[in-house]
Amino acid sequence: MALTGIQIYKLLPKTNCGECGVPTCLAFAMNLAAGKAELAACPYVTEESKAELADASAPPIRIVEIGTGERKFKMGGETVLFRHEKTFLHPTGIGVVVTDEMADDDVAGRLERFKTLEYERVGLTLKADLVAVKSLSGDAGKFAALATRVKNETEGGIILMTEDATVMEAGLKACGDCKPLMYAATKENADAMSGVAKEHGCALTVKGDGLDDVSELTTRLTAAGLNDLVIDSGARAPRKVFEDQIFIRRAALLKKNKALGFPTICLPCEMTDDLMKETLLASMCIAKYGGIVLLSDLQGHSLFPLLLARMNIYTDPQRPMATSPGIYEIGGPTENSPVLVTSNFSLTYFIVSGEIETSRVPAWLIIVDTEGLSVLTAWAAGKFVGDVVGMAIKKCGIGDKINHRKVVIPGYAAAILGDLEEELGSDWEVLVGPRESAHIPAYLKEWKA
Amino acid sequence: MVFEAPKISYNGVIKEIPLGKDANRITVGGETSYPFYLFEGEMPHRPVIAMDVYDAPPEDWPEAVVEPFSDVINDPAAWAQKCVSVYGAEMVALQLASTDPNAQNASAEQAVEVTKKVAAAVEVPVLVWGSGNVEKDTEVLKMVAEACAEESLILGPVEEDSHKALGAAAIAYKHAIAASSPIDINLAKQLNILLGNLGVPDEGIVVDPTVAGLGYGLEYCYSVMERDRMAALTQEDERLQFPVVCNLAKEVWKVKEARLSTEQAPLLGDPLKRGVLLEAMTALLLLLAGGDILIMRHPKAIQLVRGFVTDLMAN
Numbered sequence A: 001m002a003l004t005g006i007q008i009y010k011l012l013p014k015t016n017c018g019e020c021g022v023p024t025c026l027a028f029a030m031n032l033a034a035g036k037a038e039l040a041a042c043p044y045v046t047e048e049s050k051a052e053l054a055d056a057s058a059p060p061i062r063i064v065e066i067g068t069g070e071r072k073f074k075m076g077g078e079t080v081l082f083r084h085e086k087t088f089l090h091p092t093g094i095g096v097v098v099t100d101e102m103a104d105d106d107v108a109g110r111l112e113r114f115k116t117l118e119y120e121r122v123g124l125t126l127k128a129d130l131v132a133v134k135s136l137s138g139d140a141g142k143f144a145a146l147a148t149r150v151k152n153e154t155e156g157g158i159i160l161m162t163e164d165a166t167v168m169e170a171g172l173k174a175c176g177d178c179k180p181l182m183y184a185a186t187k188e189n190a191d192a193m194s195g196v197a198k199e200h201g202c203a204l205t206v207k208g209d210g211l212d213d214v215s216e217l218t219t220r221l222t223a224a225g226l227n228d229l230v231i232d233s234g235a236r237a238p239r240k241v242f243e244d245q246i247f248i249r250r251a252a253l254l255k256k257n258k259a260l261g262f263p264t265i266c267l268p269c270e271m272t273d274d275l276m277k278e279t280l281l282a283s284m285c286i287a288k289y290g291g292i293v294l295l296s297d298l299q300g301h302s303l304f305p306l307l308l309a310r311m312n313i314y315t316d317p318q319r320p321m322a323t324s325p326g327i328y329e330i331g332g333p334t335e336n337s338p339v340l341v342t343s344n345f346s347l348t349y350f351i352v353s354g355e356i357e358t359s360r361v362p363a364w365l366i367i368v369d370t371e372g373l374s375v376l377t378a379w380a381a382g383k384f385v386g387d388v389v390g391m392a393i394k395k396c397g398i399g400d401k402i403n404h405r406k407v408v409i410p411g412y413a414a415a416i417l418g419d420l421e422e423e424l425g426s427d428w429e430v431l432v433g434p435r436e437s438a439h440i441p442a443y444l445k446e447w448k449a
Numbered sequence B: 001m002v003f004e005a006p007k008i009s010y011n012g013v014i015k016e017i018p019l020g021k022d023a024n025r026i027t028v029g030g031e032t033s034y035p036f037y038l039f040e041g042e043m044p045h046r047p048v049i050a051m052d053v054y055d056a057p058p059e060d061w062p063e064a065v066v067e068p069f070s071d072v073i074n075d076p077a078a079w080a081q082k083c084v085s086v087y088g089a090e091m092v093a094l095q096l097a098s099t100d101p102n103a104q105n106a107s108a109e110q111a112v113e114v115t116k117k118v119a120a121a122v123e124v125p126v127l128v129w130g131s132g133n134v135e136k137d138t139e140v141l142k143m144v145a146e147a148c149a150e151e152s153l154i155l156g157p158v159e160e161d162s163h164k165a166l167g168a169a170a171i172a173y174k175h176a177i178a179a180s181s182p183i184d185i186n187l188a189k190q191l192n193i194l195l196g197n198l199g200v201p202d203e204g205i206v207v208d209p210t211v212a213g214l215g216y217g218l219e220y221c222y223s224v225m226e227r228d229r230m231a232a233l234t235q236e237d238e239r240l241q242f243p244v245v246c247n248l249a250k251e252v253w254k255v256k257e258a259r260l261s262t263e264q265a266p267l268l269g270d271p272l273k274r275g276v277l278l279e280a281m282t283a284l285l286l287l288l289a290g291g292d293i294l295i296m297r298h299p300k301a302i303q304l305v306r307g308f309v310t311d312l313m314a315n
């Protein structure tokens, strides 16, 4: 995709004037190719070359932003078809729909759940990102009122859903400063919507009837100067949605098809009436390339699994999330508190420290550097074995903080007992704890120094 | 503007593996494209769901998943029958969890007895799964293989350290095996080569790539399975062209969030629905990554997943 230094050099003035800060155009071209310079540093590059360079260096799938400030939401920019090839970049946005014909309680409930359902996990906060305001009545005033309410009561990104440009305009008057995503331009209203989108500087969704139709619309809108587009292929049958999502991603990445080089939005909320099924379909859309999924409702039991699915699909497959090794104090431990050891895989740390907190028994937790591997995996890989764990315990300085000499190892690592005892010497007593962390609270309550 | 569908071509096919006996034989595998990419290939056989049956009443299952089986939980044969007659199980996965030396340490003889009862109680194919302790599994599954000759069971997990003994037993007594390796495409391939060298026929192998539950390492398993399918279908990696079995329910229901009550975790909603979705979503993602046989537990999760498969295969 990206141009080489030589290709870029051909587009530069080749006068070696040096104003860009390096002595030659070639050197500048090399820096550009390596991402170490900005094209703007050369005052003499022609408009034509600029356009060509911008075009060639644009990502195959455009990055589109919704919202402003801290909760700005980014989608697109993806470069691979399978997560192991690189990493999926921008996690799918999860949104909930409220309509202007919903009872007040139903709207309030959804907004409330949108705000309160958030979960701490491995050092991250997992929550939904977007609220979609949908016009069913066709009444501009009602739509604007609902948009205002959502803007005032939540901090997430907003999606405005109406195919009537006048109603859209009203919605944008209410919350345009939040840079909502507009949904949607169709064959019928594209010109009017495009005008409104330009005026307010908002991203616009294109809703087509199949990918022929979508391509035609995006081409028309980009020609009119709109570049921040999002695609709804129009499909609602799961099989068709699945197919369209794959075709759009492949067309952009494998065929460099510019007309489909935009992030997508999927509407599980229009695919079924059952929230369980809807949420399950949303997980399919997360795995297969959806930029946003819209749901009819969020419940703890539905949103939480979906957030886990998104986290799993979007974590960096190259590098496990790791916690820094060392001594962690949980609940204000004293010199008589128990000492436990575990690995530095973030998930393991998160689970084990959570269970220790649940026990309400203050404790010391020693995190051994296992290069981000879980206890069992690290043990199998020779990174959570007797001498390594023993060294970590001796070196971390826990001995100075406690009066006793007892240390609890994970039940699954029972096999390291002998080696660890040997490494630590006879002062220490090694205790094999439970295997599953769920049994840690009961175990700690029984523990005696 | 005419959009040209960007299709790709494949040069490999997943082997078709017959499971079970005689008239009740079912076939898995046969895919000629990535999972559910039906616009450019075929899935001649729907993925199947094998329902969990435990050899002894499980002690640590959350209430939500005990409830559907509470009337049969002490009787594996009745349990298996219920799975088939009430919940329409296409296969049964008998989990010999009580043979675990770290648990009840039930003997191989006891395992044989349970297996015989379950195999006699149902006509669908029976997968027999050991405790995961490789020495004990070797002992137990060998004896099961012999005692249940002619039952055409599927025995697992067969690991590198047990493949000789269990591979030989499978050949001698005509069972299929689930070749198990720890989330590593090279190790999976290696084991399949070893099994081939030993003389285990290809029609007798399915692959267990090892799975984890949603939020607990699933991402690793998902990518290993995707890479597995990629190698099998586009790089002609013949020793990876086997159907995949995912023993997922036991991973899902053991995690904390599947067990918390509404009082303990008000933000996690209804415990039953939460558990069901955790299981169904794990299953769905593993299906998209290439699962052919899913070992599942909760009837509601199974129903959701069946519906999903129907949706994705609907014309």
Ligand code: B12
Pocket (backbone or CB within 6 Å): A320, A321, A340, A341, A342, A343, A345, A347, A348, A351, A352, A372, A373, A374, A375, A376, A377, A378, A379, A380, A381, A408, A409, A410, A411, A412, A433, A434, A435, A436, A437, A438, A440, B181, B182, B183, B184, B187, B210, B211, B212, B213, B216, B217, B218, B220, B221, B251
């Ligand atoms: C995901 C995974 C991987 C990922 C790594 C993920 C990571 N960052 O660690 C990858 C794919 C890289 C991997 C690789 C390997 N893996 Co691996 N992996 C798994 C898998 C599927 C899940 C592990 C996981 O994340 N568990 C969740 C964490 C939270 O568990 P945990 O750290 O053990 O913590 C739990 C308990 O131990 C306890 N606990 C933790 N700390 C403490 C502390 C105290 C005091 C107490 C009381 C309790 C406690 O609480 C936690 C929750 O209950 C398991 C199988 C499975 N389904 O469990 C296999 C598994 C662990 N892997 C295994 C193996 C063999 C390997 C490899 C050696 C294979 C190979 N030869 O390539 C490699 C080694 C890595 C290397 N060489 O770099 C085996 C280990 C077998 C064994 N019994 O020894 C397993 C069990 C699979 C199997 N059945 O064969 N693996």
Ligand code: SF4
Pocket (backbone or CB within 6 Å): A012, A013, A014, A015, A016, A017, A018, A019, A020, A021, A022, A023, A024, A025, A028, A041, A042, A043, A044, A045
């Ligand atoms: S400023 Fe432009 S023209 Fe001058 S040397 Fe740098 S690249 Fe070449």
